[in-house]
Amino acid sequence: MSHLIDGKAIAKELNAETAAQVASLRDGGIRPALAVVLSASDESAAWYVRSIQRAAAARNIECQVHELAGSDTGAITSRLAALSADPAVHGIICQTPLPAGTDLATVGASIAVGKDVDGANPTSLGMLAAGVPGAFAPATAAAVMTILRHEIIPLGGRRAVVVGRSTVVGKPVALLLLAEHATVTISHSRTPDLASVCREADVLVVAVGRPHLIGARHVRRGAVVIDVGTNPTEDGLTGDVDTNEVAGVSAAVTPVPGGVGPVTTALLLRQTVQAAVLARGARAPGL
Ligand SMILES: NC(=O)c1ccc[n+]([C@@H]2O[C@H](COP(=O)([O-])OP(=O)(O)OC[C@H]3O[C@@H](n4cnc5c(N)ncnc54)[C@H](OP(=O)(O)O)[C@@H]3O)[C@@H](O)[C@H]2O)c1
Numbered sequence: 001m002s003h004l005i006d007g008k009a010i011a012k013e014l015n016a017e018t019a020a021q022v023a024s025l026r027d028g029g030i031r032p033a034l035a036v037v038l039s040a041s042d043e044s045a046a047w048y049v050r051s052i053q054r055a056a057a058a059r060n061i062e063c064q065v066h067e068l069a070g071s072d073t074g075a076i077t078s079r080l081a082a083l084s085a086d087p088a089v090h091g092i093i094c095q096t097p098l099p100a101g102t103d104l105a106t107v108g109a110s111i112a113v114g115k116d117v118d119g120a121n122p123t124s125l126g127m128l129a130a131g132v133p134g135a136f137a138p139a140t141a142a143a144v145m146t147i148l149r150h151e152i153i154p155l156g157g158r159r160a161v162v163v164g165r166s167t168v169v170g171k172p173v174a175l176l177l178l179a180e181h182a183t184v185t186i187s188h189s190r191t192p193d194l195a196s197v198c199r200e201a202d203v204l205v206v207a208v209g210r211p212h213l214i215g216a217r218h219v220r221r222g223a224v225v226i227d228v229g230t231n232p233t234e235d236g237l238t239g240d241v242d243t244n245e246v247a248g249v250s251a252a253v254t255p256v257p258g259g260v261g262p263v264t265t266a267l268l269l270r271q272t273v274q275a276a277v278l279a280r281g282a283r284a285p286g287l
Helices: 007-027 043-058 073-085 104-108 122-130 139-150 170-179 194-198 260-283
Strands: 033-038 062-067 091-095 159-163 183-187 203-206 224-227 231-233 236-238
Touching: 007 139, 007 260, 033 043, 033 073, 033 260, 043 062, 043 091, 043 260, 073 091, 073 104, 091 104, 091 260, 122 170, 139 170, 139 224, 139 260, 159 170, 159 194, 170 183, 170 203, 183 194
Parallel strands: 033 062, 033 091, 159 183, 159 203, 203 224
Antiparallel strands: 231 236
16 A cells, blocks of 8 residues: 655654744844745746745744746846845745746846755756755755655665656756665656656656646556646646556655645745854854
């Protein structure tokens, strides 16, 4: 019987650790602050940002939302640069989607690496690839790894297949799995016979954005399946994995909702608090 991984419970543990760190920072007169730049009118992005605001408020973390609808690359870049220079801001997210003609790599480059809590600056991804410490991984990629660690899934020498090669999820997850000594395959829309590639996986991570793309025929018996996909449907949020079907063959699978999503939000807050701790150390050692 497949184990349904409880992302909410993992998030709760992370949030408890974050709350303790926030309390310690506040004893030193620092309130961690996250700034979110929202530059396109998009209902699901606005919903996601509201959920971050609620989660931040519950942990006494300031969450500023900078609405820049109708802005161009120059305006978004200048706001991100101003926030990067503001000592009262510790973490910065540039929420996607972006306005037409603007891309995340270009504007993300103006986020200071130490505040880049969702890994949007190409330098952060480069540091991850080079194994250079000091950059944050995109929170969703970090959430996948946190779940695997929490569930004590061995990775060294095992086969991992990542479906999806985006800069925010697929590529960083693959780099993080590689750093844990997994043998990693990245597949995408041009991969022929996706099912047989996926069936090689001991650990299958799916980040595509197509409801129920992955079924039982894609999963080796006993594999662990992490579903990153979030697809709004008439029946609510649905993942990329047909959990009911896959549960018949996998050892463990994450549900949607309640899997990767809550862990991602918890890690955004945790990385913001870590950024505040590091900034405090840089400004005033001994605080
Ligand atoms: N839970 C969370 O916290 C969280 C956070 C971020 C994203 N997400 C969700 O994760 C999903 C992926 O997000 P993303 O930003 O990575 O999306 P994306 O930038 O659109 O990338 C999707 C990837 O899937 C690949 N793909 C598309 N169709 C495919 C197919 N039929 N077979 C195999 N691969 C296929 C694409 O391949 P090509 O490169 O060849 O086009 C691309 O690499 C979305 O549902 C998104 O909402 C969830």
